[in-house]
Amino acid sequence: MPPPAGARRRALRRWTPYLYLLPMVLLVGVFLIYPAVKTVWVAFTDATGTSAGSFVGLDNFTRLVEDPAFRTSVRNTIYWVIGALVLQVGLGLLLALILSNMRAGDWLKRLFYLPATLSGAAVGVIWFYVFNPDQGLLTSFMGTIGLESLTTRWLADPPVNTFAMIFAATWQGLGPAMILFLVGLQNLPREPIEAARVDGARGLRLFWHVTLPLLRPMSAVVVAITLINNFKVFDLIWVMTQGGPYRSSETLAVSMYRESFVTFSVGYGASIAVVLTLIVTILSVFYLRSMFRKVEVY
Amino acid sequence: MTSEISRKKFLQVGGGAIAAGSLASFLAACGGGSSSSDGGGMLRFSNDKINWEEWFVETGRLAREAGAVGWRPTQYSDTTTYQAAIKTTGNTPKVPDMFSWWSGWLMKELVDTSMLADVSSIWEREGSAYSDGLKDAFTFDGKQYGVPLNVAYWPTFYNKRVFREQGLEVPTTWDDFIAVCERLKGAGITPLGATIEGRFPSFVYFQEFIVRTSPQLYRDLMEGRAKYTDPEIVDVLRLWGDLIRRGYFSDPASVSIGTGANNFPQYFKPGRIAMVTFGGWLEPTLMEAGMRPGEDFGAFVMPNIEADAGNNLIYETGPLCVAQNGQRRDDALEAAGWWASREGQSAWIDASGFASARADVPSANPVDQEIDRTIADGRFQLLNRYWEATPHEIVEVGVDQLAKFMLEPGDPKPILDAIQKQADTSWAAVEAGS
Incomplete structure (x- = not known):
């Protein structure tokens, strides 16, 4: 005897939401979870791209500790993250503050956002030419203003090459940070600011003690996005220096790619991927938890 | 109420359709490539020679017209x-039917994992038209696994106008070469192009x-018999x-x-840099910049540092390989056979303007023809790069x-120590594997 119509409907109602989820679960499972789990496994093997390799325990991870190129890579990644936090987040906030009080702000913010619409590779090509030590725009400009003695091989001398690329990334990454801060500024509650003004708070004091704490939810988002983006920066570096010369401008993401797809030490490359993912995950979780805890206080 | 029902229905039907659609296209993507199962259609020919696409298309079309199976190239830019x-x-059926690769150790890796089809029968038929050195580059355990896709010699190119204006002759001894460099430098011209x-x-x-200095030293170093830290190599770096x-x-x-910005013509054409040692595949870049081979630029073999080093020239060659596991291996073998034939190589040299790998097919431009003559007349030894x-x-x-x-051209020792450290590891691995 078939189940009564009511029961069938109930069963259908119970399963329908899962049906909606199915495509996404499949996509995430196949393209995210499976490769991630596989990468962790590969990190414990000596896979080479043409052979699956065999289990080597922690060998890849102990090799990481002894590898000078990995140490350079970690150091450069730290430069990138700190540089991006100071320049992209700091300048982004400064620009947002300036532009939100300017009449021409609307036009200027469009102008500052423009580089963000370019791909990382295109930005890399543009700045590659700017930094050319012989015919590049920067060297010519410095020569014109009499600072020729300060010019160098921008992309060939470490650590200047990493700083040069951080500058190029800032040119592109400034716009989104600025826009997010502008949105945050526009949505600030008026009352606390007006109350602070009535109490005599002005300028930097008002900004530091009232505006900045009120902006904290947006700052948390901007800092988190910037952190994650700069931990995994790859395209710009690959286009501008390929991590060179002599591996001096590699970051963790570039080293991971190089070991996996240039030298085909796939197991070793996977171990870098695991370390990078662990760092980003742990930092993100701790940072966001601490930020949101503080947000709740206010 | 009506609108609520229709929305639900729409979501149920639409959602199901999207799910089924995604699954179907995903499964299709996981299956074999459709282009490879179309019987007599063009073969799939993958390569990373992005600028050679139209030449590959042209030769693929000619191969088909000639009765062999043609091909359609898939270019990778990176x-x-x-x-x-x-x-x-x-090692999967997804592999393209034919593909370009590199000779020597990079090729050995694919041979060792059985990815490449044995093309010895093509070499038996066509081999006499190619040099033994070329054949050796594709030979592993007595069998050949590729036919020459391209061959490029590595001479020193020079700007003929600059040489004329400076009253310079092509140098034939090392002292001449140094004198040429000194003269150019004195005239404010950078003698040699170099890049990282x-x-x-x-x-x-x-x-x-x-x-x-010594071709034997080069061979010994490449094959692990000499060390990067040996005094002769240290002297070369000094x-x-x-x-x-x-x-x-x-x-x-x-x-x-x-590669990359490829801005060399901006220096070479106006004579800011007078010479460069590089692979012959630089020539199309120079010609695109408006320099005429034989008139605006020429090429010579760099003179020996040690006079008794003999006649030697670095060359590179890349194979055209047939995938052992390709779905149309036999068709691809036939296509590779046509490529290596006189007819195939003539078509390729006509289309590309490159140096010819076959003795009975002349190179396309006067600079390459001159190099061919120099190699033949001087019985040059060709050394793989x-x-x-x-x-x-x-x-x-x-x-x-x-x-x-x-x-930073300082003390060569730390540089050579670092390379030798890797060489020790790699040669030990080769030993262990053999």
């Missing part, structure tokens, strides 16, 4: 991605100066460092030759360390 694509699909852009070009003058310090080379961080001649792990460390030396 060599690294390309290598990853071939290596990861090489694209990573690989840092080996160019390293291999050249070793070969000009000499190179001395020439860099004398200002004979362009700033390797400014000029890019053959550094990139292919030694295990690739050593090459990877080598090009980085040599780039460092080009930027």
